[in-house]
Amino acid sequence: MDAAKKEELLKRLSQGVVEFEDDEVKEAAEEWVATGEDTYDAIFDGLVTGMEEVGRLFSAQEYFVPEMLMAADSLYIGLDILKPHMKQRDTNVKGTVVIGTVQGDVHDIGKNIVKMMFDVAGFDVYDLGRDVPLEDFLKKQLETKSDIVCLSAMMTTTMMGMPKVIEMIKEKNPNCKILIGGAPITDDVAGKFGADGTAKDASNALEEAVKMVVALKDLQKNS
Amino acid sequence: MNPKQTVFSAMEMNKPPRVPVAPFGCGVWTIHRSGTTFKTLSQDPELMAKTNLEIYKQFKPDIVYVGSGYNNLHAAALGGTIKYREIGAPDLEEPYISDLSDIDKLDIGKIPDDPVIQTIWEAARIVKKEIGDEAVVTVTAWGPFTLAAQLVGVEKMMRATFKNKELVNASCDFAVKMIQAIFGPLVDDKTIELISMADPTASGDLISRKQFEKFALPYIQQMTSWSKSKGSKSLLHICGDTNNRLDLLGETGADCISLDHKVDLAKAKSEIGNKICIAGNVNPVHVLDRGSLDEVRRVVGECLHAGAEGGGFILMPGCDHPPTVPDENLKVFYDMAKQYTR
Numbered sequence: 423m424d425a426a427k428k429e430e431l432l433k434r435l436s437q438g439v440v441e442f443e444d445d446e447v448k449e450a451a452e453e454w455v456a457t458g459e460d461t462y463d464a465i466f467d468g469l470v471t472g473m474e475e476v477g478r479l480f481s482a483q484e485y486f487v488p489e490m491l492m493a494a495d496s497l498y499i500g501l502d503i504l505k506p507h508m509k510q511r512d513t514n515v516k517g518t519v520v521i522g523t524v525q526g527d528v529h530d531i532g533k534n535i536v537k538m539m540f541d542v543a544g545f546d547v548y549d550l551g552r553d554v555p556l557e558d559f560l561k562k563q564l565e566t567k568s569d570i571v572c573l574s575a576m577m578t579t580t581m582m583g584m585p586k587v588i589e590m591i592k593e594k595n596p597n598c599k600i601l602i603g604g605a606p607i608t609d610d611v612a613g614k615f616g617a618d619g620t621a622k623d624a625s626n627a628l629e630e631a632v633k634m635v636v637a638l639k640d641l642q643k644n645s
Numbered sequence: 646m647n648p649k650q651t652v653f654s655a656m657e658m659n660k661p662p663r664v665p666v667a668p669f670g671c672g673v674w675t676i677h678r679s680g681t682t683f684k685t686l687s688q689d690p691e692l693m694a695k696t697n698l699e700i701y702k703q704f705k706p707d708i709v710y711v712g713s714g715y716n717n718l719h720a721a722a723l724g725g726t727i728k729y730r731e732i733g734a735p736d737l738e739e740p741y742i743s744d745l746s747d748i749d750k751l752d753i754g755k756i757p758d759d760p761v762i763q764t765i766w767e768a769a770r771i772v773k774k775e776i777g778d779e780a781v782v783t784v785t786a787w788g789p790f791t792l793a794a795q796l797v798g799v800e801k802m803m804r805a806t807f808k809n810k811e812l813v814n815a816s817c818d819f820a821v822k823m824i825q826a827i828f829g830p831l832v833d834d835k836t837i838e839l840i841s842m843a844d845p846t847a848s849g850d851l852i853s854r855k856q857f858e859k860f861a862l863p864y865i866q867q868m869t870s871w872s873k874s875k876g877s878k879s880l881l882h883i884c885g886d887t888n889n890r891l892d893l894l895g896e897t898g899a900d901c902i903s904l905d906h907k908v909d910l911a912k913a914k915s916e917i918g919n920k921i922c923i924a925g926n927v928n929p930v931h932v933l934d935r936g937s938l939d940e941v942r943r944v945v946g947e948c949l950h951a952g953a954e955g956g957g958f959i960l961m962p963g964c965d966h967p968p969t970v971p972d973e974n975l976k977v978f979y980d981m982a983k984q985y986t987r
């Protein structure tokens with residue numbers, strides 16, 4: 423695909439999300455897939471960029487909740503088409519992850535995109551969904567003995583559930599690594615909450631997770 | 646003037662001798678104070694009336710709200726099930742309108758058979774008998790858009806505003822009929838001379854001005870003109886930041902519009918204050934519940950300063966207030982209005 427075509431498709435994907443034109447998103451996504459190229463850029467520079475614009479429009483009181491919902495629906499239509507065609511990432515490590523959006527919070531786009539990165543890296547992922555009761559993270563971790571638990575929160579209110587989950591899990595299983603993220607999460611917040619790490623986007627989330635799994639394996643080797 | 650006359654004078658755009666003052670709804674607070682539960686009261690009109698009368702005796706609000714917090718039970722009268730919670734108002738568990746044909750199957754005629762609605766009616770009559778013409782007795786309900794969104798499901802309703810406008814309109818139409826059926830008998834026998842509606846799903850934080858104008862306003866207008874035709878007044882509360890649509894609130898036909906704390910009261914007063922009585926807008930959480938006495942004094946003072954001039958104003962919290970509001974804060978809130986004669 424040449425640069426001009428790529429530019430055009432990215433624009434149609436992001437605009438399609440902003441204007442919640444389901445058909446436009448679907449067609450642009452299908453065209454991208456037909457080129458046979460990795461869909462990574464289509465997802466991040468197309469769909470996610472569009473959703474960032476939606477966030478700005480919401481802050482400017484141009485968009486309200488119905489518009490955000492419609493845009494989220496369009497994004498998911500594109501994601502469903504593009505996701506299966508994202509190239510596998512070879513990271514040389516495979517981990518087990520429990521992931522979910524914390525109680526009270528229904529924002530799940532970011533969480534699903536992080537999950538997608540784990541999927542293409544060949545991790546085993548247990549997705550608890552959104553608005554997840556805090557104890558469920560502990561339950562699932564104990565059941566799956568996962569290396570990592572990933573918590574997502576998009577609101578300053580709901581992120582306050584995170585330290586509670588972290589405490590619960592660390593008490594039962596101090597070796598389990600906890601990675602948190604979402605718009606209100608900074609390095610500072612992650613440190614205060616007692617998390618083992620955070621990442622500002624999905625690729626960094628995978629990078630962090632890989633480091634964590636490597637550290638865990640080293641720990642096991644040495645003990 | 647007695648308290649009732651004071652309220653109605655303000656709603657008729659006059660300047661009563663002192664500023665009228667009332668909470669908005671406050672069912673959760675009322676029930677919490679009486680140490681009882683939504684569920685218990687729903688079957689006991691005497692007790693429901695008693696909780697209202699106790700509050701009335703203690704704080705002497707100018708408006709008494711019967712059945713506040715039961716709005717989702719109105720929805721449940723024709724379908725769905727109710728989930729009671731330890732604290733807070735009960736929820737409707739499952740919406741029961743998924744398409745137009747579901748609406749045709751519903752029978753408004755069944756509203757009077759609902760035991761909870763019967764309880765609220767009877768409680769309102771008891772309260773009215775006790776209070777008489779001293780203060781205003783009202784009953785609360787959702788506004789049409791909010792009730793319809795309960796019936797359809799909030800997320801579905803939000804999407805339908807783009808994808809299925811017919812469903813939005815038909816469910817709002819139906820909601821209007823339901824609300825009229827709930828208020829009807831009480832308005833007819835003059836148990837209440839004021840209907841009170843809250844429309845939180847039509848909030849300035851949830852839907853745009855354009856959608857408010859298209860989907861909420863017309864049905865609110867149907868309710869307010871119905872109320873007028875019955876010789877009753879209407880009080881409407883819209884949550885959230887409505888600064889960009891105050892002119893539309895002025896066109897609701899309500900006798901009084903209760904504004905959230907996010908609204909600039911002085912701006913509202915200058916934009917629509919000569920058209921409609923304004924109620925508001927002390928922050929119910931950060932000031933009434935968590936503020937110090939000084940903060941309550943300061944903010945209540947600011948509201949009175951911004952709203953009271955020329956009349957057509959009622960001091961009210963910006964929304965329903967939490968069950969934990971300290972009595973001392975409320976006392977300041979009531980006293981300051983009652984002493985405000987400027």
Ligand code: B12
Pocket residue numbers: 470473474476477478480481487488490491494526527528529530531532533535536572573574575576577578579601602603604605606620621622623624625627850851
């Ligand atoms: C879309 C959206 C919605 C949709 C969500 C649909 C869905 N299925 O997710 C709907 C309409 C449902 C919604 C509802 C509400 N929303 Co909203 N919403 C948004 C919006 C516009 C975009 C979020 C998004 O999807 N971004 C795109 C994704 C790809 O980015 P992301 O989520 O940040 O995720 C990336 C990173 O954060 C990171 N990441 C995410 N999770 C994790 C986890 C880990 C472990 C790691 C390492 C990394 C990581 O990687 C991701 C991918 O790169 C934001 C605005 C914004 N600027 O974020 C507001 C926003 C989050 N919403 C907000 C609000 C206020 C609400 C409502 C309260 C509105 C209302 N009045 O009802 C409700 C709350 C509902 C609830 N109880 O949760 C506020 C929150 C403010 C706050 N208090 O902090 C925001 C910030 C808007 C604003 N500027 O005010 N919303």
